[in-house]
Amino acid sequence: MDDEALIAKLKARDDDALLALVEAYGRLIRQVVWHQLLTAYARGFTDDVENRVYYKVWTRIDQFDQTKGSFRNWLSAIAKNQAIDYARGLAATFATLDLDSVTVAAPTAKQQDLEALFAVLSQLEQQVFRLYFIQTLTVEEIAKQLHLKRDAVYQHLSRGRKKLRQGGMNHADFN
Incomplete structure (x- = not known):
């Protein structure tokens, strides 16, 4: 036609x-x-x-x-x-979005959505976000588990939040 x-x-x-x-x-x-x-x-x-x-x-x-x-x-x-x-x-x-008040439930059928959302984060930021938001570990527990300083965990959370707030820009833009 x-x-x-x-x-x-x-x-x-x-x-x-x-x-x-x-x-x-x-x-x-x-x-x-x-x-x-x-x-x-x-x-x-x-x-x-x-x-x-x-x-x-x-x-x-x-x-x-x-x-x-x-x-x-x-x-x-x-x-x-x-x-x-x-x-x-x-x-x-x-x-x-107030990311400090968000708690992500245990993995469900929406796991792919979560993976797509976290894709903009670096590998370490993804680990920190999973531990903090999904497993609800404290910053101190995350630091101990990942062998990081407490301030480094806070930095990764802060940078990750910034990337997510900016609408999923490529994480290469922030490094």
Whole structure:
């Protein structure tokens, strides 16, 4: 199906057109979204962002104007803006999160989410976070177990919190 036919079907609110849109442009939309969602944690929300893109296209197809650009570019702009908005929302969540009051329960089906969240931390920071937040050890117990000074444990917790608050930036950016 060419773009003109696809656009006409979308404007007619044909459900098959939405499936055709996903088949024709799904890969492009995912690439644009992933270009904006840089971390493994953020990319875990790819499906949510893509669904927002498809919803936006479905509700705003009447605003598409061929004289202003191609359908492909219009889709890319929507995908980019939705991904940026979602990433900002994630960053705002991290900025307001009080990590001192968080206690992570024992490993569950959400273990993958936790691993993705901790992926931005260095190996040592991950160990410290697991011991502190999951096993709820004291700073002194962590220092003894990892053969670190108490101040070093506090430093790793502080640096890790900073990385998480900044929305999962790559830990190489902080070393």
